[in-house]
Amino acid sequence: MQNYSAILNNIYTELNASHFRGEVANYIPELSHVDIHNFGIHLNVLNGDQFSVGNTNTPFSIQSISKVLALAKAFSIIGEQLWQRVNVEPSGNPFNHLSLLELENGIPRNPLINSGAIVIADILVSHLKNPKADFLNFVRDLANDPTINFNKNVAASEKATGYKNFAAANLLKSFGNLENDVDEVLDFYFHQCAIEMNCKQLADTFYVFANRGTCSQHKDYLTLSQVKRINAIMLSCGFYDEAGEFAFEVGLPGKSGVGGGIVALLPNTFTITTWSPGLNAKGNSLLGMQALKLFTTETQLSIF
Ligand SMILES: NC(=O)CC[C@H](N)C(=O)O
Numbered sequence: 001m002q003n004y005s006a007i008l009n010n011i012y013t014e015l016n017a018s019h020f021r022g023e024v025a026n027y028i029p030e031l032s033h034v035d036i037h038n039f040g041i042h043l044n045v046l047n048g049d050q051f052s053v054g055n056t057n058t059p060f061s062i063q064s065i066s067k068v069l070a071l072a073k074a075f076s077i078i079g080e081q082l083w084q085r086v087n088v089e090p091s092g093n094p095f096n097h098l099s100l101l102e103l104e105n106g107i108p109r110n111p112l113i114n115s116g117a118i119v120i121a122d123i124l125v126s127h128l129k130n131p132k133a134d135f136l137n138f139v140r141d142l143a144n145d146p147t148i149n150f151n152k153n154v155a156a157s158e159k160a161t162g163y164k165n166f167a168a169a170n171l172l173k174s175f176g177n178l179e180n181d182v183d184e185v186l187d188f189y190f191h192q193c194a195i196e197m198n199c200k201q202l203a204d205t206f207y208v209f210a211n212r213g214t215c216s217q218h219k220d221y222l223t224l225s226q227v228k229r230i231n232a233i234m235l236s237c238g239f240y241d242e243a244g245e246f247a248f249e250v251g252l253p254g255k256s257g258v259g260g261g262i263v264a265l266l267p268n269t270f271t272i273t274t275w276s277p278g279l280n281a282k283g284n285s286l287l288g289m290q291a292l293k294l295f296t297t298e299t300q301l302s303i304f
Pocket residue numbers: 062063064065095096114158165193256257258259283
């Protein structure tokens with residue numbers, strides 16, 4: 001029997017003493033105001049046990065973590081035909097890289113880099129009646145928490161400065177891989193990225209991926225085959241050009257966001273989230289990566 005509480009407390013105490021915490025993202029101006037000293041870890045074990053240490057109650061911008069949720073929604077709506085518009089290979093490049101997209105004729109490498117997520121956003125804009133509201137409700141249902149919301153200032157801040165995302169969307173459009181209007185798709189994309197959650201809410205939301213497609217309220221959202229595929233994509237593509245490093249050091253499917261959040265999971269066992277807004281050079285939370293590495297080392301739990 002693991003003493004999760006002691007393990008998490010030790011990891012928190014050790015890492016919270018770190019002076020070097022990376023850099024808070026500032027290419028989205030609204031994110032640059034977040035205090036770099038925030039640090040929290042939350043573990044949600046599938047048997048119902050919950051463990052929290054540090055600041056796990058303050059909502060943060062989930063940013064690219066939302067790409068997994070958008071993928072889940074789009075996959076549940078259109079099924080396997082989704083893979084005609086986006087590939088499932090790691091990109092080995094930063095999340096906002098563009099030249100591969102042109103070389104590969106407008107088919108993004110995977111749904112977790114920005115260009116792939118913009119294609120997924122396009123699918124949701126085509127299929128949802130009220131895209132932003134319906135997607136937010138889907139996320140609230142997964143988390144079983146109606147208080148989850150968009151941060152409109154973050155969405156507006158990214159809209160004002162998201163030049164590379166506008167470039168990606170226009171490139172996709174030029175290759176015929178975007179059905180809707182560029183502005184409409186990006187408005188949806190910037191809002192999905194601007195959803196805010198705290199560590200506990202994020203761990204609850206991802207319960208469905210650890211629990212074979214069924215959320216904590218026993219409602220089925222995805223088939224087992226769909227969950228296996230989404231988890232495989234998280235493992236191979238969830239940390240951009242650091243996905244290999246995360247698999248090597250941590251050994252779990254997971255996803256990061258430039259708001260400093262990370263979520264990871266062990267199928268049939270737990271979900272775990274970390275939040276520390278300081279990022280490393282690859283755009284992944286510095287303390288979060290270290291915390292998860294220590295967690296899977298101490299507990300000897302990983303998919304391998
Ligand atoms: N890696 C991230 O979290 C990036 C998300 C951010 N909204 C962007 O599109 O640039």
